[in-house]
Amino acid sequence: xTAVALQLLHLLLMLAxxxxxxxxxxxxxxxxxxxxxxxxxxxxxxxxxxxxxxAIVADSASWLFRVAPYLVFTAVWLGVSLVPAFSLDxxxxxxxxxxxxxxxxxxxxFFTALAGLxxxxxxGGIGTSRELMIASLAEPAMLMVIFTVSLLVGTxxxxxxxxxxxxxxxxxxxxxxxxxxxxxxxxxxxxxxxxVDNPATHLELTMVHEAMIxxxxxRHLALMEGAAMLKLLLYLSLIACMFTPWxxxxxxxxxxxxGIGLVAWxxxxxxxxxLLALFExxxxxxxxxxxxxxxxAALLLGLLAVIFLYVSKGL
Amino acid sequence: xxxxxxxxxxxGLLAAxxxxxxxxxRPEVQRLVYILSIAAMGVVVWAAFSYLLWPPADAxxxxxxxxxxxxxxxxxPLETHFRLDALSAYFLLVLxxxxxxxxxxxxxxxxxxxxxxxxxxxxxxxxxxMILVLVADxxxxxxxxxxxxxxxxxxxxxxxxxxxxxxxxxxxxLLMAGVGTMxxxxxxxxxxxxxxxxxxxxxxxxxxxxxxxALVVVLALVGAGSKAGLMPLHAWLPLAHxxxxxxxxxLMSGAxxxxxxxxxxxxxxxxxxxxxxxxxxxVVAIGAASAFMGVLYGLFQRDLKTLLAYSTIENVGxxxxxxxxxxxxxxxxxxxxxxxxxxxxxxxxxxHALLKGLLFCGAGAVLxxxxxxxxxxxxxxxxxxxxxxxxxxxGAAGLAALPPLNGFVSEWLTFQAILTGPQLPQWELKFGVVxxxxxxxxxxxxxxxxxxxAFGIVFLGRPRSAAAAGAVDAGPSMRAALILLAATCVxxxxxxxxxxxxxxPVSRQIIGHSLPGLGAANLLWFVPLPGSYTSYSGLVIxxxxxxxxxVVMLLVHGFxxxxxxxxxxxxxxxxxxxxxxxxxxDSLAQPLRRVFGTSLFRARERVDMPAPGDRRAxxxxxxxRDLIWECLYLPVADGLAWFTGRINVLQxxxxxxxxxxxxxxxxxxxxxxxxxx
Numbered sequence: 001x002t003a004v005a006l007q008l009l010h011l012l013l014m015l016a017x018x019x020x021x022x023x024x025x026x027x028x029x030x031x032x033x034x035x036x037x038x039x040x041x042x043x044x045x046x047x048x049x050x051x052x053x054x055a056i057v058a059d060s061a062s063w064l065f066r067v068a069p070y071l072v073f074t075a076v077w078l079g080v081s082l083v084p085a086f087s088l089d090x091x092x093x094x095x096x097x098x099x100x101x102x103x104x105x106x107x108x109x110f111f112t113a114l115a116g117l118x119x120x121x122x123x124g125g126i127g128t129s130r131e132l133m134i135a136s137l138a139e140p141a142m143l144m145v146i147f148t149v150s151l152l153v154g155t156x157x158x159x160x161x162x163x164x165x166x167x168x169x170x171x172x173x174x175x176x177x178x179x180x181x182x183x184x185x186x187x188x189x190x191x192x193x194x195x196v197d198n199p200a201t202h203l204e205l206t207m208v209h210e211a212m213i214x215x216x217x218x219r220h221l222a223l224m225e226g227a228a229m230l231k232l233l234l235y236l237s238l239i240a241c242m243f244t245p246w247x248x249x250x251x252x253x254x255x256x257x258x259g260i261g262l263v264a265w266x267x268x269x270x271x272x273x274x275l276l277a278l279f280e281x282x283x284x285x286x287x288x289x290x291x292x293x294x295x296x297a298a299l300l301l302g303l304l305a306v307i308f309l310y311v312s313k314g315l
Numbered sequence: 316x317x318x319x320x321x322x323x324x325x326x327g328l329l330a331a332x333x334x335x336x337x338x339x340x341r342p343e344v345q346r347l348v349y350i351l352s353i354a355a356m357g358v359v360v361w362a363a364f365s366y367l368l369w370p371p372a373d374a375x376x377x378x379x380x381x382x383x384x385x386x387x388x389x390x391x392p393l394e395t396h397f398r399l400d401a402l403s404a405y406f407l408l409v410l411x412x413x414x415x416x417x418x419x420x421x422x423x424x425x426x427x428x429x430x431x432x433x434x435x436x437x438x439x440x441x442x443x444x445m446i447l448v449l450v451a452d453x454x455x456x457x458x459x460x461x462x463x464x465x466x467x468x469x470x471x472x473x474x475x476x477x478x479x480x481x482x483x484x485x486x487x488x489l490l491m492a493g494v495g496t497m498x499x500x501x502x503x504x505x506x507x508x509x510x511x512x513x514x515x516x517x518x519x520x521x522x523x524x525x526x527x528x529a530l531v532v533v534l535a536l537v538g539a540g541s542k543a544g545l546m547p548l549h550a551w552l553p554l555a556h557x558x559x560x561x562x563x564x565x566l567m568s569g570a571x572x573x574x575x576x577x578x579x580x581x582x583x584x585x586x587x588x589x590x591x592x593x594x595x596x597x598v599v600a601i602g603a604a605s606a607f608m609g610v611l612y613g614l615f616q617r618d619l620k621t622l623l624a625y626s627t628i629e630n631v632g633x634x635x636x637x638x639x640x641x642x643x644x645x646x647x648x649x650x651x652x653x654x655x656x657x658x659x660x661x662x663x664x665x666x667h668a669l670l671k672g673l674l675f676c677g678a679g680a681v682l683x684x685x686x687x688x689x690x691x692x693x694x695x696x697x698x699x700x701x702x703x704x705x706x707x708x709x710g711a712a713g714l715a716a717l718p719p720l721n722g723f724v725s726e727w728l729t730f731q732a733i734l735t736g737p738q739l740p741q742w743e744l745k746f747g748v749v750x751x752x753x754x755x756x757x758x759x760x761x762x763x764x765x766x767x768x769a770f771g772i773v774f775l776g777r778p779r780s781a782a783a784a785g786a787v788d789a790g791p792s793m794r795a796a797l798i799l800l801a802a803t804c805v806x807x808x809x810x811x812x813x814x815x816x817x818x819x820p821v822s823r824q825i826i827g828h829s830l831p832g833l834g835a836a837n838l839l840w841f842v843p844l845p846g847s848y849t850s851y852s853g854l855v856i857x858x859x860x861x862x863x864x865x866v867v868m869l870l871v872h873g874f875x876x877x878x879x880x881x882x883x884x885x886x887x888x889x890x891x892x893x894x895x896x897x898x899x900x901d902s903l904a905q906p907l908r909r910v911f912g913t914s915l916f917r918a919r920e921r922v923d924m925p926a927p928g929d930r931r932a933x934x935x936x937x938x939x940r941d942l943i944w945e946c947l948y949l950p951v952a953d954g955l956a957w958f959t960g961r962i963n964v965l966q967x968x969x970x971x972x973x974x975x976x977x978x979x980x981x982x983x984x985x986x987x988x989x990x991x992x
Contacts, residue, residue, distance in 0.1 A: 030852035052872060058885070060777050062697045064708075076953040078856070092859070094840055094850040099730050100718055104856065106763055113767045117898065120695070120776030121886040127900020132767060133906035136760035143730075147749060150734050157848045215885055218878075219749075219871050271874040287786035292910045299753065306749050310737070 001181075003251075007081065007091035007259070014025045016081045018229040021273050028277035037150055043186055043229065047222045056220035058119040063132070068115040069216065069223035075108040080234040084241050086261035087164075088159045089251040098146045098157040103137065105190070105234075109135055110171070116212035127211025134196065134208065138189045139294035141182055144302025148179045152311050158238075162245040174256065174311065178305035180243050185298035187235035189291070191228070194280040196291050221239035222228065236272040237265075243270060316371065317362040318378050318399040319449055320408060324355040328443035335435030341648070345425055348435050350444055359446060360411035360798045366404040367817045375771045391524070392542035394401055396514050398452035402585070406449050406820040408578045408817065409665050410772060412803070413569045413672045415443055420676045420796035421610025423789065424683060433474040433559055437593050441467040441566065445574050454503035454513040454783045461499065461578075465542075466710060468571060471563045472555045472723045484554035491541055491551040498538035504533050506586055517882035518586050521936070528587055534596050535582040536601065543575035544628045546605040547943050553612070557620030557688070557827060564620060568627040569672040573664050576634055583642065592741065593658040595642030602635025603751045608943075611911055614768065614904050615939055618688045619678045622769055623671065626714060629758060631666040633729060636751060640732050640824065647739055650828035655843055656732040658830050661818045670713045670722055673800035677707035680789035680797065681773065685782040692780040693773045700788040704774045706797040711766035713804050719853035719860075721808035726759060726843070727851060731843055738899035764907060779894050809853045811841060818988040901937065908937070916940055 023040040030037025038088075057066060082096050095106060114129055116124035152158045152175070153164045161213075170176070189196045192209035201207055213224045240246075247264035249257040286294065331351040338344035377398040392396035401406075421438070428434050433700065444463030451457035457621065473485045505517045506525050542546035556567045583594060606629045613625030637660025678688070680703040687693055694976065697704040713722035733755065736748030778784035807814055819829050830841045841849045871877075884890045912918035914937040923934040968976075 004347050018375060044560040051875035054876055054880055056880050056882050056885075058882055060695070060881055062695075062775065064697065064775065070864040073862065073869060074860050078859050078863065092855065094842075095852045095859070096718070097851060099727055100723075100856075101717060103718050103723055103727070106715075106760070107712070110712065110715060110717055110767060113770050117767075117903075118775045120887075120894065120897045121884050121890065122896055122898060123887055125903060127770065128767065129898065129903045129906055132764035132903075133910060136757065136764050136907065137910070139755035139760035140753045144749075144753055147734065147752055151737055155847045155849050156731075156734065157850060159847045178985045195761045216335075217885075218875055221795035223867070252332065260317070264636050288906070289909060303436065303749065307746070310745060312945055 003089050003091040006087050006089050009281070010085060010087075010090060011067060011077070011081045011280075014230065014233060015077065017269065018080075018226070018233040019047060019235050021269055024270060025232075025277045026271040028274050029281055032277060032281045035107040035121075043225075043279045050217075050222035050225070051219050053218040053219050056218075058245070059217055060120050060123075061118055061215070064111075065115055065118040065215075066220065068111045068118075069220040069227075071111050072108045072115075073227040073230075075104055075111075075224040076230045078231050078232065079104045079108070080237065081159065081235060083237045084159050084162050084248060085237050087249040087251075087253065087258055088163050089249070089253070090159060093159040094157070094278060096260070098149075098158060099156055101238075102142055102146075105231070106135070106139070108231075112209075112212055112224070115216075119215045123207070123211045123214045125212070127208055130208045131212060134189050134291055137292055137299065140293060141298035141302050142186045144299060144306060145183045145186070148175050148283070148302065148305040149307055151306065152176075155256075162241045162248055163250065165242075166248060166250065171283055173309070175305040176243065176302045177310040178308065180239070180306065182298045182301040183239055183242070185294065185301070186277075187239065188215075191235060193195045193276065195283050195286045196294065197286050206287075216286045216303045221280065233269065234277075236269055240265070240268040240272065244259065279291045317366040318376065318397060318450065320358050320362040320805055321446060322378055322397055323400060324358040325443040325446040325450075327441040328352060328355045328446070331439040332436050332443070335439065336432060340960070341433070343427065345428075345435060346422055348439060349418050349425060351421045351606065352421075352439050353415050354420060355439075355442065356411045356591070358382045359407050360415065362815075363404040363408035363411060366399055366403060366453060366918060367820055369407065370820060379559075383474075395456045395520070396452035397447075397450045397456065398515070398735075399450055402577070402580060403449045403659060403820045405444065405818060406664075407574060409573050409668045410442075410445055410449065410570045412665075414566065416669075416796050416800045416803075417672055418561050419564050419570075419799065420565070420793050421678070422681055423792035424560070424562050424659065424676075424687040427683060428474075428560065430474065432786075433476075434471060434563070437467040437528075438563065441471060441563070444984070445570060447761070448574050449577060452515050454515070456517070457578075458496065458500060461915055463497060464571065464574065465496065466569055467493055468555075468559070471567075472559045473561035475558065478558075481558040484551075484558040488551045491548065495538045495541040495548075498534045498541075500538075502534035502538060502582065503532050503802075505534070506582075515586060519588070523587060526588060531587055532590065535615070536597065539575045539578035539582070540601065542694070543572045543579065543635075544605070544609075544631050544967075545601050546628065546632070547606055548607070549605065549628050549943060550948055550975050553616075553621050553624040556624040556627065561620070561682060563813035564624075565672040565675035565679070568624060568675055569668040572627060572631050573668055576631065576638070576664060576713060579635075580638065582826070583638075584645075590642070590646065592643045592646035592739075592744065595639045595644075595646060595874055596747065598639030598642060599636050599747070599751055602637075602639055603634045603754045605629070606632030606758045607637065607754050608915075609763075610758050613917060614761060614907055614943075615916070617691055617771060617900060619681065619690050619769065620675070620688055622690075622765065623674050623678060626674075626762065626765060627667075627671055629762060630663065630671070630714070633665050633726065633755065633758070634667070636660075636755065637729050637732060640748075642734070643739060643744060645826060647741075649738060650826055651831045652732065652735050652738065653826045654822045654828045654830045655728065655735065657817060657822055657826055658818050658843075659725055659732050661730035662728060662811065662814060663722075665814060665873075666721040666747065666804070667715070670710050671709040671843070673706060673797065673804060674714070676793070676797055676800065677703050680793055681786075683789065683793075684786040685780075687780065688773045688783055690769065691825060693778075693783045693896070694776045694780075695774070695778040696783060697774040699784075699786045700774075701858055702788055702794045703797060706807045707774065708770055708803040709801040709804055711770045713808070715763035715783070716764040718851075719808050720888065721804050721811065724811040724851070726755075726810055728843060737842070747814075755800065757929040758904060763906070764904075768900055768903050772903065776897050777894045779897070781921060784861075788978055794808055805857075808951050809857050811853065815841075836960060842982065847924045901975060908939075912939060915942070917942065 116128035197208040249261040335348040352678040380395040393815040447460030609628030616622040640656035713720035716726040921936040
């Protein structure tokens with residue numbers, strides 16, 4: 001029963017927190033650049049405004065274009081609800097392990113990419129083609145991180161990874177450090193952040209994610225934007241769950257522990273958002289064809305993490 | 316009983332081939348041949364199902380026909396042996412499921428065949444050949460059935476013989492099939508040993524020296540691996556599979572590659588006896604290379620069916636990785652993990668057969684409607700061909716390994732097997748498995764890119780030619796076959812456990828161990844290795860995604876806005892009505908071509924931009940080179956041509972010279988005999 005309640009709380013909490021996280025990142029970035037910036041709650045207003053507007057659909061669009069936002073949003077929402085945040089007791093947690101989670105996000109990307117091609121414009125195509133390149137390099141790097149963690153813990157089920165690391169801390173390990181760097185690079189690429197992509201741009205030569213969803217408007221755009229916000233929350237939550245599982249409530253915990261876990265998780269997310277903003281303001285966006293080198297570095301770091309783990313275990 | 320039914324089905328198919336030959340001009344005979352083939356495939360499915368679900372008491376019963384190869388031992392009878400075991404039954408099931416759906420598709424598709432005799436005669440023979448390969452229990456029966464399969468499929472490839480490239484494809488295929496069969500012949504010769512008993516039972520009982528084992532492994536991988544499309548002997552596959560009529564392409568890619576994999580499993584897991592882990596290393600290395608290179612080649616193809624054929628190479632590679640891992644685990648005594656890897660491979664064989672059958676049939680429907688295979692001239696078919704488009708999307712998403720479809724379950728299992736790789740004791744394997752994992756992850760991501768490109772360019776956007784703009788959806792039997800295949804794929808993805816249960820007898824037969832998670836499994840949660848807590852549920856994903864999506868849609872429509880306005884595309888304010896301004900397939904693949912193609916395909920781009928004021932058109936030239944073809948096949952072909960050119964002289968000698976040659980040969984032979992005695 002508590003698992004059901006916690007799962008429902010988790011689902012709604014994710015939906016409630018995601019826009020605030022994006023708003024926080026934007027606010028901190030603005031402050032760092034010496035601007036005042038929009039309030040943290042601005043993304044809620046944006047989404048509410050978009051939801052109320054009528055949706056304009058291009059003449060050449062098919063049913064896929066109209067279905068894709070719902071599928072993408074739902075897949076990402078389901079994905080984020082499978083990542084333990086403040087409690088390890090989740091009803092849906094056995095649905096997907098880390099690999100299935102990555103594949104679920106891959107499904108969301110598959111439909112976003114198809115939606116980019118559906119209208120038959122050049123900008124949609126440019127976004128799709130670049131997204132495919134970035135994704136195909138980010139996924140192997142992600143798998144290497146999964147490999148490292150599964151070697152340490154012996155499972156790819158997220159709740160068990162966090163649970164094991166919570167009870168038996170493995171201490172500081174070189175492999176985990178390398179893995180953390182690798183997954184951060186993957187997260188930056190997957191969430192279309194600087195230096196891989198710029199979420200604030202509408203300059204055609206630099207867009208990737210924004211180009212794919214260029215033709216969307218109204219409620220469809222609101223869902224696509226919402227999915228992007230949820231995805232950012234998902235990756236931050238995932239990193240927190242795998243590398244800093246502190247203060248998460250174990251299964252069967254009382255309300256006090258769950259409360260502590262909740263506060264700790266909110267703190268982690270806020271810290272992650274501030275760090276992301278710091279990183280984004282301190283680095284310049286790179287050319288599209290430098291992205292492959294960036295992600296190849298992530299892949300090599302992941303491989304190194306596995307090899308270091310072998311070496312350290314063997315000795 | 317199952318065996319008898321299966322062999323009878325094969326006999327019936329051979330008879331159907333004769334009917335096809337006799338009355339091929341009449342449409343009702345065409346329909347009859349395909350209906351007969353569906354019936355035979357139905358019998359095969361039933362026989363395989365009943366064998367796997369209720370293994371008969373006389374499981375070892377064999378069927379002996381009084382025709383065959385004279386044995387070296389004097390007095391032994393002329394016999395051909397057939398036998399059904401769990402391994403054969405499973406592959407018969409794969410063949411039967413695909414074959415019956417493809418037969419349904421062919422009823423509608425075959426009507427437009429210009430020379431039906433060329434298809435109707437050989438289509439049932441091809442199916443019969445594959446059935447007989449799977450139930451053969453001696454090397455003679457196996458090779459004869461193998462040649463039936465090869466040659467009938469060669470005739471089917473030649474069905475469209477008026478096109479020059481089809482003739483070239485068929486020529487390359489015939490050469491490679493010949494080389495493959497010769498390798499298998501030699502492998503069986505080594506397996507039979509000096510005693511010369513070619514029945515599988517005798518081969519199993521015999522023992523091989525280390526060198527012979529190594530030779531058998533290499534020869535089997537050359538012979539069966541070339542038929543399966545494993546690199547580097549894949550070159551015929553992307554030529555021959557697309558050249559055949561689409562329903563035959565579906566069978567060649569979906570079923571014949573699986574029959575070849577069956578041959579590999581039969582020889583490596585069963586006939587040679589215990590072998591070292593190094594065999595697994597070879598198989599995994601070849602598989603990983605095939606998977607990665609196959610998908611990369613496919614990414615840059617313009618022909619829809621060629622692209623699908625390269626994707627077949629990719630998936631056969633993934634299956635081979637699973638098989639190789641199973642060999643490694645088995646050689647190290649890790650039977651439970653070997654069962655996991657084998658289950659992954661066999662499940663992927665079934666999934667790929669159905670998915671690729673679906674996609675080739677979809678490509679056939681597109682070809683039928685537009686007459687085009689070049690994806691750069693298609694587009695927007697989702698508006699005109701809704702059923703084909705939707706089912707093709709299911710197949711594309713399945714092969715892109717997206718949950719909750721079936722392609723994902725088997726790839727997920729393969730990854731689980733790879734993640735257990737570090738339990739192998741050998742250090743070189745521990746490191747190698749990690750690299751293979753990275754390569755397979757790259758492959759999976761590139762496969763998603765490939766299918767976004769294939770589906771997006773063919774079915775989405777705006778039509779790029781008049782033929783694409785005027786297409787109509789496939790006929791009723793074709794639509795029914797597509798829907799049937801797509802529904803099976805969804806069902807297998809959501810409920811993989813019944814299929815895993817069917818693999819269990821195979822796993823017990825050739826590994827001697829069940830998949831550990833099978834005992835504790837229920838329909839909802841799939842936990843392959845109970846100790847690792849790793850689980851997956853396609854059903855929950857399907858229900859959750861579909862359910863939540865509907866709820867979200869109702870909420871948004873009810874409380875926010877449900878107004879829709881159709882308008883011209885926005886495109887940053889510069890929409891251009893000409894369809895050429897869309898992204899093309901080549902430009903879609905350009906970033907990936909830059910990243911991977913520059914070194915692996917020596918991709919070169921040349922831009923010819925006229926100076927301002929010059930009115931000629933700008934040109935972009937892209938050149939890709941097939942290095943495997945250039946570095947492996949062409950030198951061999953050139954060497955053979957040179958050599959045969961040289962010895963051609965021997966055909967034009969005087970009688971005096973011939974007599975001299977005979978004398979010299981005789982003298983040489985006598986010297987050899989004198990030295991060795």
